[in-house]
Amino acid sequence: MSTALVTGATSGIGLGFARRLASDGYDLVVVARDEKRLDALAGELRAAGVGTEVIVADLGDRQQLAGVEERLRDREHPVNVLVNNAGFSINQRFVGGDVEAEQSLIDVMVTPVMRLCHAALPGMVERKHGAVINVSSVASFLPFSTYSASKSWVTFFTQSLATELEATGVRAMAVCPGFVRTEFHERAGIDIDRSNDTWWLEVDDVVRQAMDDLRRGKAISVPGSAYRALVAGTHLLPRDALRRAARFRRSRLAGRRQ
Numbered sequence: 001m002s003t004a005l006v007t008g009a010t011s012g013i014g015l016g017f018a019r020r021l022a023s024d025g026y027d028l029v030v031v032a033r034d035e036k037r038l039d040a041l042a043g044e045l046r047a048a049g050v051g052t053e054v055i056v057a058d059l060g061d062r063q064q065l066a067g068v069e070e071r072l073r074d075r076e077h078p079v080n081v082l083v084n085n086a087g088f089s090i091n092q093r094f095v096g097g098d099v100e101a102e103q104s105l106i107d108v109m110v111t112p113v114m115r116l117c118h119a120a121l122p123g124m125v126e127r128k129h130g131a132v133i134n135v136s137s138v139a140s141f142l143p144f145s146t147y148s149a150s151k152s153w154v155t156f157f158t159q160s161l162a163t164e165l166e167a168t169g170v171r172a173m174a175v176c177p178g179f180v181r182t183e184f185h186e187r188a189g190i191d192i193d194r195s196n197d198t199w200w201l202e203v204d205d206v207v208r209q210a211m212d213d214l215r216r217g218k219a220i221s222v223p224g225s226a227y228r229a230l231v232a233g234t235h236l237l238p239r240d241a242l243r244r245a246a247r248f249r250r251s252r253l254a255g256r257r258q
Contacts, residue, residue, distance in 0.1 A: 001051065005029040005072065005079045005120075007059060007112065008086030010037035013135055013180060016203035017083045018045070020211060027051035029079065031068055032086070033058045059086050059112040060104055068112075072119040078127065082120045084113045084154075085135040089147045102146050109150040117161065121170065128169035131214060134158045138178040138227050141234040151176075155220065162219035174220050175210045177201055178227045199226060 004021040008014035009030035022028055022045050030045075032038050035056045045052040055071060057064040072079050087109045090101045117132055124130030136158070140151035158174035165172055180201045206223045213221035222228045 001025070001027050002080040003027045003029060003051075003078065004081035004083065005031065005068075006083040006085060007031040007068070007116070008135075010034055010041055012085075013175075013177070013203055013206060014083065014085035015041070016207040017085060017133070017210075020204075020207045021081065021083075022048065022050040024211075026081065027053075029053040029055060029071060031055045031057055031059075060107040062111075065112055065115060069115055069119040072116060073123065075123055078123055079120055080124070080129065081131045081133070082116060083133045083135070084116055086112065087135070094146060105146055106150055109147070110153055113154055113157065117157075117172075121161075121165075124170045125165070125168045130169075131171045131173070132158070132161065133210060133214065134172070134174050136174040136176045138176050138222065138231060140174075140176060141231050159219050171214060171217065173210070173214050173218060175206065176220060176222045176227075176231070177206045178224060178230070180206055201227075 002025070004017075004026040006014050006018045006021070006028065009018045009028075010032040014032070018028055018030055018041065028045055028050055030038055030041055030052065033056065035054075038054045038056060042052045042054050053071075055068055057068055059065050059068070072082065088105065090097075090105055092098065092101065094102065113134055117134075120130070120132065124132075134154050134157070136154040137148070137151040139145075139148035140153075140155040142148055155174045155176060158172050161172035178201065179199050180203060201224050209223040210221045222231050
């Protein structure tokens with residue numbers, strides 16, 4: 001039986017991946033901070049006959065992160081698929097904002113992705129089979145904030161992994177969704193219009209597209225035709241135009257916060 005490890009598994013895209021991988025026949029190692037939610041998810045999965053391990057960990061804490069790394073290095077109980085999904089956003093400007101909040105974001109969004117990939121990949125390469133899915137964002141192509149900068153790191157790091165892993169039998173892919181109907185924005189205190197279906201994606205659609213793209217061997221998965229067009233445009237527009245778009249977005253969000 002193959003095993004998948006999913007971080008941030010109790011809600012949103014992480015939960016979507018956990019359920020999809022379980023339905024595809026994987027046993028699960030689910031990782032998150034919220035023990036109560038993890039236990040509820042484990043109960044759901046076990047009731048469906050899915051072997052499930054629970055790791056309660058705040059990935060921003062290096063000691064707790066080390067426990068997840070150790071699980072990924074376990075050759076006797078190998079993890080075949082790693083989904084790095086844990087993350088959050090903060091609703092503030094960088095200048096004058098809380099620098100500790102910015103640091104926490106980087107500690108959760110960047111360092112665990114690097115360290116968990118480093119822990120998981122040697123065993124996958126040795127077995128000549130496996131996959132890493134790093135959940136990034138369409139924001140990684142746009143100059144918005146520390147959040148978009150950290151996601152840019154995830155996207156380009158994953159592309160470099162995909163190149164390094166060629167001909168090993170192991171795949172690496174970054175998933176770059178836009179707005180997804182989850183609790184993500186509410187948790188960050190970001191009030192945005194959910195009425196335009198053009199820009200809003202469903203979790204199951206994001207996960208389905210990602211798994212299809214993984215099978216196709218893609219290094220980047222961008223769910224939704226509108227977002228694929230947007231990302232294509234970012235490669236064509238001058239940097240100044242992208243910065244103007246970022247300023248417009250920030251002004252709109254600031255207006256909603258007032």
